[in-house]
Amino acid sequence: MRAASKDxxxxxxEEQTAAIYAMGRGSRLTLLTGVAGSGKTTLLRPxxxxxxxxxxxxxxxxxxxxxxxxxxxxxxxxxxxxxxFLKAIERGEFCPDRKTVLVIDEVSQIGPQPMLKxxxxxxxxxxxxxxxxxRE
Numbered sequence: 001m002r003a004a005s006k007d008x009x010x011x012x013x014e015e016q017t018a019a020i021y022a023m024g025r026g027s028r029l030t031l032l033t034g035v036a037g038s039g040k041t042t043l044l045r046p047x048x049x050x051x052x053x054x055x056x057x058x059x060x061x062x063x064x065x066x067x068x069x070x071x072x073x074x075x076x077x078x079x080x081x082x083x084x085f086l087k088a089i090e091r092g093e094f095c096p097d098r099k100t101v102l103v104i105d106e107v108s109q110i111g112p113q114p115m116l117k118x119x120x121x122x123x124x125x126x127x128x129x130x131x132x133x134x135r136e
Contacts, residue, residue: 030129041073060076101130
């Protein structure tokens with residue numbers, strides 16, 4: 001059985017639909033793992049649509065610009081590589097709040113110190129962090 005996405009241009013399997021619901025209903029800190037090429041970014045599309053409808057600001061981050069810009073395929077307009085993003089936080093240029101959703105792709109590539117900074121920011125502001133990656 002296949003479930004159609006909200007956009008009706010993507011058909012998700014039951015497993016993919018379950019992953020979408022798990023990410024959407026997860027806490028303010030959620031991790032989705034899957035093998036490379038399994039469509040983790042595509043699974044974000046209905047979530048991004050729902051978050052936008054809820055008035056949320058969605059920001060996509062990954063270690064490299066190429067990976068971050070790939071999040072635009074999920075309709076995330078605001079993307080950044082990790083290092084410039086952390087600099088924007090330090091300069092006070094990125095000021096999240098409870099209505100901010102930070103999507104981190106390739107989370108396994110992020111080192112402990114940068115991840116700690118992001119988690120501290122999440123704890124201080126109440127923003128939501130949704131992470132994607134693989135087991136490697």
